[in-house]
Amino acid sequence: MNAKIRTLLAQTGRLAVDVNSLSDDQDLYGAGLTSFATVQVMLAIEDAFDIEFPERMLNRRTFASIASIEACVAEIAGPREAAA
Amino acid sequence: MNAHASWLQDRAARACAVAAQYSDQVDSDARFPHEAIRALKESKLLAILIPRDLGGEGAGLSDAAEICAMLGQNCASAAMVFAMHQIKTSSLVTHGVENDWHRTFLRRIADEQLLLASATTEGGGIGGNMRNSICAIERNQDRFTLQKDASVISYATEADAILVTGRRDPEAPASDQVMAVVLKDQYVLEKTGGWNTLGMRGTCSEGFILKCSAPATQILPKPFAEIAAQSMLATAHILWSSLWYGIAASAAQRAQGFVRAEARKKPGSTPVGATRLTEATSLLSLMKSSILAAITRFEHAKLANDELNSIGFAIDMNNLKISASQLLNDIVRESMMICGIMGYRNDSPYSLGRQMRDAMSAPLMINNDRISGNTASLLLAHRLDPRLAS
Numbered sequence: 001m002n003a004k005i006r007t008l009l010a011q012t013g014r015l016a017v018d019v020n021s022l023s024d025d026q027d028l029y030g031a032g033l034t035s036f037a038t039v040q041v042m043l044a045i046e047d048a049f050d051i052e053f054p055e056r057m058l059n060r061r062t063f064a065s066i067a068s069i070e071a072c073v074a075e076i077a078g079p080r081e082a083a084a
Numbered sequence: 085m086n087a088h089a090s091w092l093q094d095r096a097a098r099a100c101a102v103a104a105q106y107s108d109q110v111d112s113d114a115r116f117p118h119e120a121i122r123a124l125k126e127s128k129l130l131a132i133l134i135p136r137d138l139g140g141e142g143a144g145l146s147d148a149a150e151i152c153a154m155l156g157q158n159c160a161s162a163a164m165v166f167a168m169h170q171i172k173t174s175s176l177v178t179h180g181v182e183n184d185w186h187r188t189f190l191r192r193i194a195d196e197q198l199l200l201a202s203a204t205t206e207g208g209g210i211g212g213n214m215r216n217s218i219c220a221i222e223r224n225q226d227r228f229t230l231q232k233d234a235s236v237i238s239y240a241t242e243a244d245a246i247l248v249t250g251r252r253d254p255e256a257p258a259s260d261q262v263m264a265v266v267l268k269d270q271y272v273l274e275k276t277g278g279w280n281t282l283g284m285r286g287t288c289s290e291g292f293i294l295k296c297s298a299p300a301t302q303i304l305p306k307p308f309a310e311i312a313a314q315s316m317l318a319t320a321h322i323l324w325s326s327l328w329y330g331i332a333a334s335a336a337q338r339a340q341g342f343v344r345a346e347a348r349k350k351p352g353s354t355p356v357g358a359t360r361l362t363e364a365t366s367l368l369s370l371m372k373s374s375i376l377a378a379i380t381r382f383e384h385a386k387l388a389n390d391e392l393n394s395i396g397f398a399i400d401m402n403n404l405k406i407s408a409s410q411l412l413n414d415i416v417r418e419s420m421m422i423c424g425i426m427g428y429r430n431d432s433p434y435s436l437g438r439q440m441r442d443a444m445s446a447p448l449m450i451n452n453d454r455i456s457g458n459t460a461s462l463l464l465a466h467r468l469d470p471r472l473a474s
Contacts, residue, residue: 029307035215
């Protein structure tokens with residue numbers, strides 16, 4: 001799942017740096033993620049994992065790092081995606 | 085209304101009387117509303133949002149909104165200066181109280197009634213997109229320097245301090261910004277542009293190159309993105325809308341006065357403009373209720389950080405700005421239709437020229453089309469909440 005999220009971030013996140021240079025906990029906003037790009041990342045993740053982010057997760061914290069995105073996707077998708 | 089709110093409004097009423105006295109002169113000369121701002125300082129109204137333990141009054145946003153509306157009825161430029169100052173103050177109150185330098189500075193604002201200005205707009209294609217910067221903070225041990233080509237700094241030369249944004253450091257991407265407080269003796273301003281506009285002529289929103297050097301402790305610890313999302317966006321849209329409500333209310337009042345005068349002249353008949361007045365007052369109450377709903381929404385959201393950071397909250401606050409700025413213009417236009425040529429004249433007691441020119445700034449000041457574009461993008465993610473009263 002981590003690799004898939006990184007690929008989607010690279011495609012849609014418009015980051016100022018190479019996504020592979022980022023650690024899982026690194027601040028994505030510090031890496032240039034804007035609020036507009038956040039929406040694009042969210043849409044890409046929803047499509048790729050066939051999920052929908054609930055309203056309570058649609059905030060700045062969810063998209064603050066690769067680890068936080070991963071935790072949210074895992075929570076929504078449940079065990080079926082954990083192995084992906 | 086509680087006793088403190090009533091006391092605040094009594095003090096604001098005195099400043100409003102001064103603002104009204106000089107509003108035509110401020111407008112015709114496109115000059116800073118010195119007298120009104122001095123009166124606000126004398127009434128100690130610049131620090132009302134600052135907590136009591138830091139020398140302020142711990143007033144709520146609704147108190148500041150009421151004063152904006154009161155001032156807006158008398159001098160929209162003075163109201164806008166007051167609003168911009170309170171927006172900056174609220175950012176410091178929300179994000180600066182954990183830092184010693186900023187706590188001391190908040191106390192100084194209260195003691196000395198300091199006026200804060202804002203340098204968030206930048207030239208070089210950045211324009212009103214304040215969430216991107218070209219300029220960057222350059223740190224040198226415990227100090228920093230910053231040079232900003234600020235295409236607009238309202239009342240820059242009248243302010244006691246400026247809150248300026250820039251990239252965190254010269255390597256940071258455009259969106260990774262911080263905000264710093266710089267004091268009058270820590271910056272120089274080189275004027276690059278004037279302010280000769282249709283309306284809001286007294287805000288003196290001129291262009292400057294701002295060069296500053298100050299201790300690094302004056303940089304706010306939180307990223308500017310969080311300051312913008314958690315205090316600035318909501319406070320700005322609510323306080324702007326409040327002073328726009330003041331302009332709208334004063335226009336509707338003039339229209340009502342005109343209709344009543346007509347009715348007195350021809351007893352027994354309903355004046356031509358009377359029906360249109362119902363439309364104007366209906367729009368005015370729509371405007372009022374949407375501003376009050378936004379204030380309540382903000383007060384609730386502040387209790388839960390996730391709510392404040394949510395997409396739904398940002399959409400609501402954007403929608404408030406767009407609808408209030410449009411309603412203002414609709415109401416002033418309706419009022420003009422009611423007063424007819426007497427509203428159109430600059431020399432009649434029913435003149436609405438200044439209100440109309442001031443109102444026209446509202447959809448442009450951070451262009452509604454830009455805000456709509458942002459909201460449209462957010463709506464791709466947001467799930468609409470169909471509930472009414474819960």
